[in-house]
């Protein structure tokens with residue numbers, strides 16, 4: 001029991017249900033699940049939009065850039081909300097039989113994902129600021145620059161934005177593989193804690 | 202954990218990863234070499250001597266200027282942009298030669314440019330890069346890429362092939378041969394060439410192009426007289442003018458008539474279209490190309506105030522993408538200390 005309520009997760013599932021195996025694992029709170037999936041869609045979209053918009057000189061590149069900036073800032077707002085919710089609601093503990101190394105890997109990779117979700121939009125905002133370009137959100141509304149106009153800062157942030165974007169994509173591939181491994185192979189309820197439903201037997 | 206689950210699950214995971222990676226590669230344009238990428242323009246622009254470290258990948262040679270834009274308010278009839286409301290707003294500008302070669306000769310480079318960055322009330326910006334040619338040599342960015350590639354090609358017939366496929370190029374050839382030369386940046390008219398969409402306060406859309414008409418009278422000079430001035434006189438000439446007083450241009454917006462094409466900057470609109478004088482550009486000081494405030498400005502023509510927007514002309518988007526790559530590379534070189542200030546040393550940058 002104690003394993004299931006670790007991390008300050010204030011059990012919404014009766015321990016007896018868990019013990020009888022009717023619920024394999026406590027789910028994330030609904031708001032956490034909505035945030036996770038909404039942000040997953042936004043972040044994957046941002047990665048595709050990002051590499052797409054810099055790949056072409058066709059008019060579509062402008063439309064993609066116009067979506068890229070505000071969607072990135074939306075992700076920054078959402079991740080702040082998400083971490084606040086997480087601090088209050090906690091997370092369900094991972095299954096007891098998961099090897100310690102795997103648990104560590106899961107925890108570490110989740111923190112890296114959060115680090116990328118926070119840093120990417122801030123770096124993007126900073127990069128546009130350092131280029132001396134207006135940080136346009138939509139027609140007529142722009143954010144203030146967060147950094148001075150500077151070649152040196154721009155060069156560093158431009159590299160960082162690209163490199164972290166590619167690392168984030170690689171990390172997401174790993175994350176999706178792990179999630180599907182839980183869903184299809186281990187069938188231990190880890191996937192369902194985020195996706196809803198119950199693992200197939 | 203049944204073996205069947207492992208095999209089936211593994212296959213699904215593999216398939217999902219393959220789809221994600223393939224889709225990402227497609228989005229990034231890495232699956233085929235035929236995307237119109239901004240890098241292809243930069244490669245094609247590279248002059249025989251290479252780019253100067255830290256220099257712009259086109260219009261490399263130039264000079265910074267500062268001043269103001271004073272709006273009369275008349276242009277509010279076509280655009281609700283805040284910087285068309287009566288007022289005086291700060292401007293950073295740059296005069297340049299239309300060549301990727303940082304050592305291009307002032308007396309032999311046909312195209313001259315002027316970029317401006319006006320900061321309106323509330324910090325909204327309008328950036329624009331304009332040239333003294335009244336129309337663009339070719340109709341599409343694809344054709345321009347072909348033209349750049351042909352210009353850099355060793356095949357003597359390459360330009361002829363592009364000209365045959367793009368007859369609009371003839372008009373540019375005619376202009377280059379017959380347009381009068383002047384010995385001053387201050388005596389040129391600079392044209393925005395691309396068509397943009399202005400939206401007025403009532404929400405009506407107007408297709409516009411703009412020109413900057415010099416207050417200074419153009420003194421025609423012969424190519425031989427220019428040559429006698431040597432390769433570097435335009436900066437000094439500008440400096441001496443600024444030393445004796447500010448320089449002015451009238452900014453005039455021209456509105457398309459119904460039926461005028463708006464997607465092809467190689468076609469000038471017929472004379473007699475309605476115009477509105479938006480205001481006056483006043484330049485008061487000049488600065489060095491490398492030490493001046495224009496160095497780190499990307500005069501990206503899609504940085505527009507609300508009330509001006511891109512329309513169906515494909516060039517502004519293409520320019521935005523290419524100028525960004527140029528900017529990224531030159532600022533990275535500036536930052537790494539490789540920049541030499543450009544004139545003929547430290548060449549060969551990508």
Ligand code: HEM
Nearest residue numbers: 046047050051054069072073075120121124125162165525
């Ligand atoms: C979660 C947030 C974000 C993600 C995942 C993301 C992802 C990306 C990716 C993948 C690229 C293409 C990199 C390349 O291949 O060169 C890119 C480029 C870019 N991003 Fe973002 N981005 C994010 C947020 C932002 C924000 C908030 C801004 C600005 C406000 C921004 C501005 C830019 C710009 C200007 C570029 C083009 C850089 C260039 O000129 O090469 N990004 N981004």
Ligand code: HEM
Nearest residue numbers: 040043044086091110113114172176179180190191193194
């Ligand atoms: C595309 C971007 C994605 C990001 C940035 C992301 C991020 C995260 C993060 C940070 C967590 C940890 C939650 C926490 O402990 O607070 C998490 C959990 C989870 N994610 Fe994702 N995710 C993404 C996509 C996906 C996808 C596509 C799937 C499924 C195929 C998925 C399945 C899961 C599952 C099952 C969990 C729960 C893990 C656990 O119980 O600890 N995620 N995700």
Ligand code: HEM
Nearest residue numbers: 257258259260295314315316330331332393394524527528
């Ligand atoms: C697809 C077509 C075009 C390409 C690929 C192209 C390419 C470039 C590049 C790479 C730069 C350097 C940008 C920087 O590093 O800041 C530049 C600058 C410039 N371009 Fe273009 N250009 C195109 C069309 C035009 C047109 C239509 C005009 C005129 C209306 C124009 C006028 C200028 C001017 C004046 C500059 C210098 C701006 C400055 O001083 O920074 N270009 N161009």
